[in-house]
Amino acid sequence: MPFIEESDLLELHKDIDKAQIINERLLDQIKFKNKELKRSKIQRNIFAGITAFFLIGGLALTSFTAGLNTSNSLDKQNNNLLVSIDSLDAIKTRIDxxxxxxxELSLVKEFYLAKQFLEKEKIYSVQVKSFVDNNVTLASEALTNTLFVKTNPFYSYSLGTFETLEEARSFRQQLVNLGFEDAFVASYKEGKRIQIEDPY
Known part of the structure; x- marks a missing residue:
């Protein structure tokens, strides 16, 4: 294993703690946007219903009024038609x-759904270290491409999340070349380690 100076390790821990705080804030923002998306969807449905009601009511009222007021002048009918067209333009702009x-809200929802989907799929990661205690500040669920999983009686720290075993093996080889000779590939599903994979 490569040797890390204590001061460098402390700086790394501080940087990771800062990144964890930022990631937690981002996750809170995603949750807030998801709530806004639900609220906006309800408002959009209500607005669409009200708009449809007023359009149908306006058209019915216009046709009813046109039938009663056949004796009105042509100018008055043109004015009514212009007012209706202006109202329709305003409604169309609002709908757009x-x-x-x-x-915009669909993009946030797609990101959130993709994250939930990945948590349910089988993934591969390269384990680089095991710890007896879980007080390691290197690990955070908010950090992307890292896993910190309890595998009795130890806590394992893994880097990278890959869809295929070949990608994970390639990344493992890169870590071995950097000096992490004990690194190995393991498969995970729903946050739990399934098995240790053959490295080749």
Missing amino acids: NLKAQND
């Missing part, structure tokens, strides 16, 4: 704005 907002 809501669609753009929905697209």
Whole structure:
């Protein structure tokens, strides 16, 4: 294993703690955006229902009024038509704005759903160290591409999350070349280690 100076290790721990705080804030923002997405979806559905009601009601009222007021002048009918067209343009602009907002919120939702999907799939990671205690500040669930898993009686620290065994083996070889000779590939599912994989 490579040797790390204590001062460098302390600086690394401080940097990781800062990154963990930032990642926790980002996760809170994602949760907040997800709540906003649900609220926006409800508002959008209500607005669409109200808009449809007013459009149908407006068209019905216009057709009913046109039937009663056949004796009105042509100018008055043109004015009513212009007012209706202006109202429809305003409604169309509002609908376009809501669609753009929905697209932005859909991106946040897709990111959140992708993260949940990855947690349920089988992944591969390269374990580089095991610890007796779980007070290691290197590990954080908020950090991406790292795993800190309890494998009785130890806590294992793994780097990288890969979809295929070949990718994990390639990354393991890179770590071995850097001096992590004890590194090995393990498969995980739902946050638990399934098995240790053959390194070749």
